[in-house]
Amino acid sequence: MMKVKMKLEYFIHILQQLLQDPSGSGKTTLLNFLSGRLFSENLAISGELFLNKRNLTSIEEYSNQIAYVMQDDILLSTFTPRESFQFVLQLKKSKLSEQQRNLQIQNLIEELGLQKCADTLIGGGLIKGISGGEKKRTSIGIELLTEPKIIFLDEPTTGLDSSTSLQVINILKKLAYKGMNVIATVHQPSTDLFYNFDNLLLLVQGNIIYQGRTEDSIDFFTKIGFECPESYNPCDFFMKIMNEQGFLMEKMIEDDDQQLALDEDQIKCQFQERLNLLKQNYEKQDKSEYYNQQNIEESAQILSIYKESSFWVQFILISKRFFINILRAKMSLKLQFFQLILFSFLFIIAYYNIRNINPDTQPLIYFINIRGASYFMVNAFAFQSVSQSIFTFNSQKSLYIREKATNLYRVSAFFWGKCLSEFSFQIIFPILFVFINYFIVGFEANLVKFLITNLTMILLAWHGSSYGFLVSILIPKYEVAIALISLIVVPLSLLSGIFESEQSFPIYWRVISYFSLFKYGYQAMCIVNIFYFFIFIFFFFQQIEFSK
Structure with missing residues (x-):
């Protein structure tokens, strides 16, 4: 258990503060605590926190006037800096006119020196984008949109070269001269960076050993x-x-x-x-x-709390952002189309001969092939939708955590916006798959059955996505979730009823089978494509018995 014990009664009002300490001495923990983002059951926190010589009983008392830029730049790679600013401003200041928002964003872009990259995708992973320094300035800009009085930055120069680091620090210094309190942790800055800070605080193992003017240290x-x-x-x-x-x-x-x-x-x-x-x-x-009593009073003026935008405004903006993100993630779309073509190719090769089998003369062979084709479709789409949703959920989880910590939107608005965007695109690929393969393989040319098969595949894809979300929540680490997904999905596949009748399952396996998405997808396909065929087989065998 880690214990953080500090008295920081004159910590908040300084012009520009540098925290420096060896790795593991508690600087990030300190900033997380001061910004109200320290959520851990393994930390025992004691001490006092003062603002204007007033003892604060809760960080939430001044949470509306602080901003926090984390060490990692957690941004949406498919958005530009300008679009990122617009999204935040539309949620935080929904009552402003579009012209007022655009003016504020343009002023911020010029202040941060982002004119050249304002309309370039931020990038990340497979998407080429802006530089590390530009990402850091974008992260700072997002927090500045709320016009905070205090801004915390956790190692803002990490991973940047000396020239880019100096640009970031100069921006922070300009903010400090405008009356904002800038508090940053820096791990071994250069000499030029060091003397850009007015004040220095040195920490060792959670203990302050120096606090004062940088030039006096x-x-x-x-x-x-x-x-x-x-x-x-x-x-x-x-x-x-x-x-x-x-x-x-x-x-x-x-x-x-x-x-x-x-x-x-x-x-x-x-x-x-x-x-x-x-x-x-x-x-x-x-x-x-x-x-400096005057400075403390000016610094501690409480910001006017912006009225929270309505659920519908948040829902529409979040849904729109997710739709744009999906459309701009071209590599992901290409991979899904490639997967669709590959599945279709394998499916056609395996079951093309169904069309050549006469159900009147070879009913059992026809039945077995239709049954196998139905299970292939169910199995392929279930696995694909589960794995795809795990990937998309985890790729955006860090962004959600950062934005939720700033009370940018409601959890419900994010959830339903995510579901709308994901489920809307989940309609496209099942329809394409069924459209390509249904008639080529030789399913019955019946419009009603064709439409119901499409609906079954869509519902199966939605069901698989929901399972992916559930697994991602229960297993937070992406690598672990991907490694364990087979252990979760394969047993559910075995309990679908195709390999063994449900009646022969032990009672405990039978209960688990009710949670199998394969079971419902497979049974739906059988009802649509085989149910009436069972009636035909029944009368076929009755006719044989009668002739005997």
Whole structure:
């Protein structure tokens, strides 16, 4: 169990704050807590949080005036930066006119320097898109649309080159000069980045060892015996003295022979002594100079809470976004069409001879072939729809979690919008498959049966998608869900009734068979294409018995 205990009464009002610490020291956990996004049962949180010298009992008291840019840029790859901004603004400020929204978006694009890529797909995976720095600025822009007073950023320069990192930091500095409180965690920034921050907070194992002006940090550590060499990156120096591995390197440089005599416990003990010294010096530090009552009051003005858009507005916008996403994911559509053609090719090869069998003279052979063809159609579409829905659900899950954390829309609006878009496209492929194969293979040329077969395949595809959603919810990790899907789907296929009569199942297997999508799809196909044929077979054998 991790314990986070900090008193941050003067943390919120600073102009631009840099948090630096070794990996695993708690900076991301701290930002998650301050932004109200720390959801874990394994964390015991104690301490006090103050705003305007007022003790906050809940993060939700000021959640409407904060924004949080996470380390990973979680964006919809098939949207452009402009479209991403429009989507958020339409949900957050639905009462604004289209002209007002477009003006605000254009101003934001110019402020972030996104003019050249504003109408280029963001990209990701198989879709070519904008650069990493442009994605980061887009992520920042999405959060700025709510006009927050405080913005948290978790390692905004990670994965960016020095030039792009400096561009991002300059944007943050401009925001700070406009009165916004910018608080960012950075892991070993360059010297140029380091001095762009007004204030510095250093964390080691969840403990603050320095908080103050960035330009004063070198002198502070020099006074307590840690002198930074000239032409040395201050951040690298701080990481060295705050990190146990850095402490070990110091010992190795001081005396190789002495290092050989030190064991792991001694190293940890000596490093803990250094950490205690740093903590004691921080407690002695004069912190009163960092208070500015006027700035705190200005920073703490509560934002007007935008009226939440209606369910129908959210539903329409989310549905529209999902439709656009599906149409622009061309590689995914091509793969599904290829899968459709491949299944059709195999199906026609296997069952083409059905058309050459006369049901009047060879009723049993005809029955067996129709039965097998029906099961092939059911099996192929069930597996395809389950696996496809697992993929689409997991590819958009991170985006949903990020947007839901900002209260962008209702869960119900997202769910029904997702269902509408997914199920609408699930109609196309079953109809194409049946249209291509129904008459070629040799099913009865009956319009009613043809239409009911189409409906059966559509319902089966919807059923499979629902199973995919359920599996994705129960098994959050995509890799695990894909690995285990066969263990879930194959038993349901075996319980469909084609391999063994339901009456011979043990009672517990019979209960499970009611959850099998294969069972209902297969039985529906049999009723449509074989039910009347059973009547024919019955009279056929009755006629044989009578003739005897």
